[in-house]
Structures are given as structure tokens and as C-alpha cells.
Amino acid sequence: SQELEQSPQSLIVQEGKNLTINCTSSKTLYGLYWYKQKYGEGLIFLMMLQKGGEEKSHEKITAKLDEKKQQSSLHITASQPSHAGIYLCGALPSLSNYGGSQGNLIFGKGTKLSVKP
């Protein structure tokens, strides 16, 4: 079965610093999703990547999917306390599930980000 490994498990950065979170798959990804979760709340959709080499940005957050579509990175520039939370990557398990009859996401275990003022 496909697994998603996230690194690091936790991260503490000083406000204003840049940081990167990685998500690695054991198999080719057919849709990679990044979510953010604040403690006690649900998941907020950030971005979805589909094509090898694709890169998307929203405000100070940039997500990339490598050409082989087995690794994604989430980069935060000039971190702020509002960026603190748990970042999760999710993926569709296989091509047959992409837009098909299943379409359920599997998730990494998450990266806990703390930003010190």
C-alpha cells in the first residue's frame, strides 16, 4: 500500500525565518494535497498539485511536486505566528482512484510547526 512520509515531525522556528516541510511517497503520486490544521479544528485545504514539476503559491506558502511525482515540499517564507499549526500532506493512492470510484485520500502523519515571536 502507498505510504506518505512527512519530515520533519515537528519544527520550531523564529518568526521571520523560512522553512520547508517535505512529503515523500513510496509510489507515484496522482494528486498531492496540502492541508493545515490548527489545534482543535478541522483541516483547511491549502493547495493541490497534479503535474510533475508543478509549483503553486499562495501568499507566503509555496508547494512543489517533483518531476517524478514522488516528493512534494511546502515552503514558508518569512514565517509568522499565524503559520503555526499542523501541516498534512494527502494523496490519492493510485491512478485508478483519481477521479474514479474511490478517490479517498491517504495522509502523512503531519508536521507540527511552532513559530516563536
Place this chain on the structure above:
Amino acid sequence: NAGVTQTPKFQVLKTGQSMTLQCAQDMNHEYMSWYRQDPGMGLRLIHYSVGAGITDQGEVPNGYNVSRSTTEDFPLRLLSAAPSQTSVYFCASSPNGGGYGYTFGSGTRLTVV
């Protein structure tokens, strides 16, 4: 739009009790799923539905039942609660599965004593 609404937000059960976690969405999404989130385990799929009248098991279905009589509602039933079911439960919906971001509810924090 309210999005995905989960009730209750918090619940404490005694071992052996049964209860239903409610999930409703007003976006006319075909796909709905239930996940549980445990420390160090990430999100794991319990059951899912690809449309009214159609449900299937996910990764960790034991001890849970679901039904999907309408597009809007996807309740999760705990048949006989066990301490191992202490977790945070999330309901999610999507227009058609893969290719679109899922919308998550705010979660139900369940404690079984």
C-alpha cells in the same frame, strides 16, 4: 453555505455504549468520508461513500457502521464503544473524489471511558 457540519463537537461515552456521530454537507457533494485522527497515526479512513446508497470500508472500519440514505448526510455509528475508539473524528466531502480538494468538518472529539 455551511460546508460540512459535524455534531457533537465533544462527547464522552462509557465503554459499551452506542452513539451516532452526525455529518451533514450542503454542497451537493457526492463523496463523503469519515476519518479518525490519533496522535502519531495521522488521519485514517474509516468508511466512505461515493453517493447515496453506496458505502464502503476504509482502512479501519471495525466497530463502526455507516449509511448514506441522502446526499447530504453521512452518519457514523459506534456500535459498542471501546476505549480504543477514543479519537478525533473528521467527516469530509468532495464533489467527485480525486481532482478536487476535500472539505473537512471541524471534528468530533470522542472520549470513551
